[in-house]
Amino acid sequence: MKQNIKKKKIFKLRVKNPKRLLIFVCIIIILFLLPFANGKEKMKQKEYISLIVNNEDITKKLDNEIVVKDGIQYLSLEDVKKCLDENIYQEDKNIITTSERKVTVLQLNNKKIEINGSNIEIAGSAYKDDKGIIYLPISQMQNSYDVEFLYNSEYKNIVIDNLSKRKEKATLKKDASVKEKMSKSSLTLEKLKKNDIVVFVLEEKGWAKIKTANGNLGYIKKKLLKDFGVEREEIKQEEITEEPKYKKDITKSNIEKYKNRKKIISQIIEEVVKKKYNRIKIIYKNKETDAFKKFKLEASAMLKECGVTVVYSS
Secondary structure (H helix, E strand, O other), X not given: OHHHHHHHHHHHHHOOOHHHHHHHHHHHHHHHHHHHHHHOOOEOOOOOOEEEEOOEEOHHHOOOOOEEEOOEEEEEHHHHHHHOOOOOEEEOOEEEEEOOOOEEEEOEOOOEEEEOOEEEEOOOOEEEOOOOOEEEOHHHOHHHHOEEEEEEOOOOEEEEXXXXXXXXXXXXXXXXXXXXXXXXXXXXXXXXXXXXXXXXXXXXXXEEEEEOOOOOEEEEEHHHEEEEEEEEOOOOOOOOOOOOOEEEXXXXXXXXXXXXXXXXXXXXXXXXXXXXXOEEEEEOOOOOOHHHHHHHHHHHHHHHHOOOEEEEEO
């Protein structure tokens, strides 16, 4: 009996003021539901710039911060190599980057860049910061990489899309909120209006992963989308099935320096364009060196820009 009395006393002490407890619980519930009241949703506040490449957020893969100076966006050389161009390299004072059709040469603190042998003036230049990190003016290099480039300062997004990749779009049936995750209670990235057009990335569990015109990559219910359509198909590499008529042996050529490689490539372009060849073979009988790897990257890009496909033979 004494034990039961003690338990009752303890219980009474714990719920001495049930009204206060009820008020406290109600306040907690109201605070939780407040962001959703009257259509007010909790918006995500970003303190950093996101990098979206080909519909993938790769911000967490970056080793260095994204820099914005005088309206120009910069990525470190390390991050460009890791996320955009694994074949970028330095040779003497030159920073050389190759894409499918372009060879671009930059130098530190020089606003003139060379694209496929032609000099172009850009607004910003590559530079080295106080820590010795080299930064490239990535927003000025969209022609180098054959990409669409977008910087949205309001939402803090940099978007880079390769023009050779497939692109599918869709239209919103009605107003909708873009969520950070596949959940209605997830943070809202952006609010869209009826008939807004978005890039459709993929479908998962009834949700559509989309990219907005402002560069936000998030989710909405797929049933809210209509008028799906492919704006751009993926460009596939052409395969050479027949033996090219034009052959060039560069085995004895000096290809150690970029200026020498560029001269040889220019001579080849002049010959094949004159004779209207669209497929050629380049022969190199020596052991494959770093210099020949660079030659292949540079020659393939510059010749493809001229409509010429290259195969290599040892």
